[in-house]
Amino acid sequence: MTDDPDKVWPTGLTLREAEEVHSYLIDGTRVFGAIAAIAHILVAVSTPWLG
Amino acid sequence: MLDYRAFALRTLSRVGPRYLPFADVATAEVPLGRLLRLSLFQVTVGMALVLLVGTLNRVMIVELAVPASLVAGMLALPLVFAPFRTLIGYKSDTHVSALGLRRVPYIWKGTMYQFGGFAIMPFALLVLSGYGEAVDAPRWIGLVSAALAFLLVGAGVHMVQTVGLALATDLVDEEDQPKVVGLMYVMLLFGMVGSALLFGTLLENYTPGRLIRVIQGAAVATVALNLFALWKQEARDRVRAQAMLTARAPAFGAALEQLMRGPGTIRLLVVIGLGTFGFGMADVLLEPYGGQALGFTVAQTTKLTALFAGGTLAGFGIASRVLGRGAPPLPLGRLGAAIGIPGFLAIVLSSGLGQPGLFLAGTFATGLGAGLFGHATLTATMRAAPAGQIGLALGSWGAVQATCAGIGMALAGIVRDGLVAMPALSGYGAAAPYNVVFMTEAAFLVLAIAVAVPLGRFAGHKDAAGHRDLAGRDNRKNPVEVA
Known part of the structure; x- marks a missing residue:
């Protein structure tokens, strides 16, 4: 609750903790993005919607 | 700004933890x-x-x-x-x-x-x-x-x-x-x-x-x-996080070697492999066997799977109850394999004698044995797992179990497809090739029991000494004690 230079406002997590939580978000975005890209390419191969 | 900040902090601290995916404290009683x-x-x-x-x-x-x-x-x-x-x-x-x-x-x-x-x-x-x-x-x-x-x-x-x-x-x-x-x-x-x-x-x-x-x-x-x-x-734990920073983990090879040096670990894994392989093939082959060797209709053979699963469920129930009262898991695992052997024999004999009742009893017994064996061996693995190596111990259980179950199922599938495609393969009738497979499975169970016999000694020793119990309980409070 008190101001601690090591803690990130407003969650009360330390910097390292906050970075770790953030890394899960980044990883998840990457994995889901890659999956979506592959799925789109495969759909385009079987039922092309462009050209 | 300051007011808003104080308000936000107060609100967050009140409702925050409820919406986090981590537990705040590790509770003793789950x-x-x-x-x-x-x-x-x-x-x-x-x-x-x-x-x-x-x-x-x-x-x-x-x-x-x-x-x-x-x-x-x-x-x-x-x-x-x-x-x-x-x-x-x-x-x-x-x-x-x-x-x-x-x-x-x-x-x-x-x-x-x-x-x-x-x-x-x-x-x-x-x-x-x-x-x-x-x-x-x-x-x-x-x-x-x-x-x-x-x-x-x-x-x-x-x-x-x-x-x-x-x-x-x-x-x-x-x-x-x-x-x-x-x-x-x-x-x-x-x-x-x-x-x-x-x-x-x-x-x-x-x-x-x-x-x-x-x-x-x-x-x-x-x-x-x-x-x-x-x-x-899983609890969010700052003390453990600090310990993780300073702990020096052993290399994978060294950790694996240390785990395998434990009394009876390799033997237990061999038993799990043999038994899982033996039971793993049964599931897939029961239905075509019932249809071809005993002339069951499709609706009846579907019920066979339910009977097998029912036996397995009963096995889980009995094992949970018996082991929950503190019985050692290994004798129960041996008993499970031992129930499977007459189960397979009953299945083999049923086609020769033309006794569907014997076949049903054999199916149930095999399922019961599989349930007891699976439950007891996993419990044994969990109990024997050293506190700092729980993941590794269950990983090796899974590696052996998944490989053997997978190979068993795949082999059974190949055998089944081959048999369904050409039922007139041999002059001994439709049941003969299946019976060979069922006998092989029974043989694997005999092997599993034979390998498991010396294991009781280790388990008995450990229970009598009780030091694993103590070490396990102490270490669980502070799980990052990597040596």
């Missing part, structure tokens, strides 16, 4: 409801197994007209990953996290891979089978993407199951472990039976659109169930 929720990850594992081995097997061969050898190759891919379970378990044991988490990050990663595999799988299969414009596409696109989809699902299943079981072992005390093992197995069985029925009904009238919807539905269900299972299971 209520049954929470364990029930955790065991939901086994439902998704069962769902993935059924989809791979059962449903997609049929869909790829019958509806998509993919060559059977290619299908078999694709479905074997996830098996290749099974030995990596030891590595996954080790990684989760030695994971360094600022939040003090060890298991949850890996279960989440596994869930993402499982989801990803299912998300691209239907399209990969359609491209592989040359659906629509894909006829003109280069062949490798379909092959590579289908292989990727199966690999992702396989890797995800291995990760989720290994680390999930390790988390369950972390959470409960030794006397509650049989209860948890029972719960895990029942959920796996429930997931397999339930999804087999569901997928069967949904894909009865096959269309490509329906295939996409069913498989992607499975993907969404996987993420939803696993998230629900994980929620607030």
Whole structure:
């Protein structure tokens, strides 16, 4: 609750903790993005919607 | 600004922890409801197994007209990953996290891979089978993407199951472990039976659109169930996080060697491998055997699977109860294998004597034996797991179990397909080749019992001395004591 230079406002997590939580978000975005890209390419191969 | 800040902090501190996916404190007593929720990850594992081995097997061969050898190759891919379970378990044991988490990050990663595999799988299969414009596409696109989809699902299943079981072992005390093992197995069985029925009904009238919807539905269900299972299971722990920073983990090879040096560890793994292989082939072969050798109708043979599963459930129940009272698991495991042997003999004899009743009794006995054996050996693995190496110990259990069960099921499938295709293979009648397989299984169970006999000594010694008990309990309070 008190101001601690090591803690990130407003969650009360330390910097390292906050970075770790953030890394899960980044990883998840990457994995889901890659999956979506592959799925789109495969759909385009079987039922092309462009050209 | 300052007011707003104070207000925000107050509000967050009041409602915040309730909406976080981590528990705030590690509770000493884990209520049954929470364990029930955790065991939901086994439902998704069962769902993935059924989809791979059962449903997609049929869909790829019958509806998509993919060559059977290619299908078999694709479905074997996830098996290749099974030995990596030891590595996954080790990684989760030695994971360094600022939040003090060890298991949850890996279960989440596994869930993402499982989801990803299912998300691209239907399209990969359609491209592989040359659906629509894909006829003109280069062949490798379909092959590579289908292989990727199966690999992702396989890797995800291995990760989720290994680390999930390790988390369950972390959470409960030794006397509650049989209860948890029972719960895990029942959920796996429930997931397999339930999804087999569901997928069967949904894909009865096959269309490509329906295939996409069913498989992607499975993907969404996987993420939803696993998230629900994980929620607030592992505690956020700053003390443990500090310890993780300074702990020096042994190398994987050294850790594995240390685990294998434990009394009876390798022997127990061999027993698990032999027994799992012996029981693993039965499931697939019972239905065609009932149909061909004893002239059961299709509706009757479907009930055989239910009878087998009922026996297995009974086995889990008995094992949970008996082991929960503090009985040593190994004699019970031996008993399970020993019940399986007359079960298989009864099945073999039933066709010669023309006794369907004997066959039903044998089916139930085999299921009962499989349930007792599976439960007892997993409980034994959990109990023997050294506190700092729970993930590694369950990883090696999973590596052996998944490999042997997979090979057993695959072999049984090959045998079945061969027999169904040419029933007049031998002059000894339709039952003879099946009987050879059933006798082989019984022989494997005899081997398992023979290997297991000296194990009782180690277990007895450990129970009598009781020092593992003490060490285990102390270490569990502070799990980062990597030597």
